[in-house]
Amino acid sequence: MLRLLVRRLLQAIPVMLIVSAVIFAVAVALPGDPSLIILGENAPEAARERIRQELGLDDPIVIQFWNWLTNAITGDLGKSFKSGEAVVSILMDRIPVTLELATLSLVFSVVIGVPLGMIAAIRRNTWVDAAVSVLSVSALAMPFFWVGILLIMLFTLRLGLLPPSGYVPFTEDPVANLTHMIMPVVTLGSAYVAIVARQTRAAMIQVLSADYVRTARAKGASEFRVVAIHGFRNALVAIVTVVGLQFAGMMGGAVVTETVFQLPGLGRMITNSIFDRDYGLLQGGVLIVVLGVIIVNLLTDLLYNLLDPRTEQ
Numbered sequence: 001m002l003r004l005l006v007r008r009l010l011q012a013i014p015v016m017l018i019v020s021a022v023i024f025a026v027a028v029a030l031p032g033d034p035s036l037i038i039l040g041e042n043a044p045e046a047a048r049e050r051i052r053q054e055l056g057l058d059d060p061i062v063i064q065f066w067n068w069l070t071n072a073i074t075g076d077l078g079k080s081f082k083s084g085e086a087v088v089s090i091l092m093d094r095i096p097v098t099l100e101l102a103t104l105s106l107v108f109s110v111v112i113g114v115p116l117g118m119i120a121a122i123r124r125n126t127w128v129d130a131a132v133s134v135l136s137v138s139a140l141a142m143p144f145f146w147v148g149i150l151l152i153m154l155f156t157l158r159l160g161l162l163p164p165s166g167y168v169p170f171t172e173d174p175v176a177n178l179t180h181m182i183m184p185v186v187t188l189g190s191a192y193v194a195i196v197a198r199q200t201r202a203a204m205i206q207v208l209s210a211d212y213v214r215t216a217r218a219k220g221a222s223e224f225r226v227v228a229i230h231g232f233r234n235a236l237v238a239i240v241t242v243v244g245l246q247f248a249g250m251m252g253g254a255v256v257t258e259t260v261f262q263l264p265g266l267g268r269m270i271t272n273s274i275f276d277r278d279y280g281l282l283q284g285g286v287l288i289v290v291l292g293v294i295i296v297n298l299l300t301d302l303l304y305n306l307l308d309p310r311t312e313q
Contacts, residue, residue: 016294027282028064106246139194148184162182
């Protein structure tokens with residue numbers, strides 16, 4: 001386990017370097033002048049030139065990237081061009097919102113998707129299997145923003161049960177926090193329920209047709225033991241694979257979901273930073289998202305090893 005952890009951490013270093021370079025290059029390539037954001041469009045050219053020199057924007061791009069990277073390694077991601085606030089401080093306020101949204105959505109997709117997939121596999125080629133397949137395809141076909149708008153129309157405008165937008169920290173009011181997060185979690189998690197259900201169904205069908213499962217049935221093992229112990233336990237590696245991969249997709253879905261429900265998370269912050277040409281905030285936000293994806297992939301690999309030690313190579 002320790003050897004696997006060290007190897008994955010070493011592999012993550014060049015990945016982070018390459019991703020950091022790509023993030024910086026894309027941000028710098030975006031149109032717009034940060035000096036205009038800081039001083040306004042009517043600022044004199046001399047003042048704009050002074051700001052560019054202070055920010056190091058006149059340096060060659062390689063020097064700019066080196067300065068940004070060395071500062072980022074020490075935890076300094078610069079300041080927001082628009083607000084002047086430290087990027088790290090802004091990220092610390094936004095990360096808990098997106099982390100809560102992604103975590104709850106992931107739990108929602110697993111809690112709903114895994115049982116649906118198991119039921120579909122057990123009742124293979126029946127109306128139950130067909131119903132699960134239809135629901136899965138329908139959920140995958142619906143865009144996040146459309147699902148969110150439908151939920152707002154139903155639960156806010158018609159039933160008046162849930163607030164349409166906003167966020168309340170869990171530490172301030174747990175009930176209000178969960179009330180505000182219900183619709184965003186369902187919006188983001190609905191598509192991944194379908195993905196998890198389909199993957200679980202495929203994995204369970206493959207496992208339940210294996211020789212050791214037929215042997216267990218021949219020895220008189222109960223159907224519950226066959227499905228839960230011999231079947232589900234051996235299908236977990238495939239299920240964990242798809243669940244781990246969905247985290248990266250959820251980061252993209254969080255951008256739309258946070259915008260629809262006005263959640264002050266990373267996704268909405270990154271979108272606003274693009275429109276505001278706030279490159280420092282954009283670079284820091286995307287870097288944190290990528291780091292989160294790498295950490296989740298690392299945890300997935302470690303969980304593989306716990307479920308099946310043969311996967312450590």
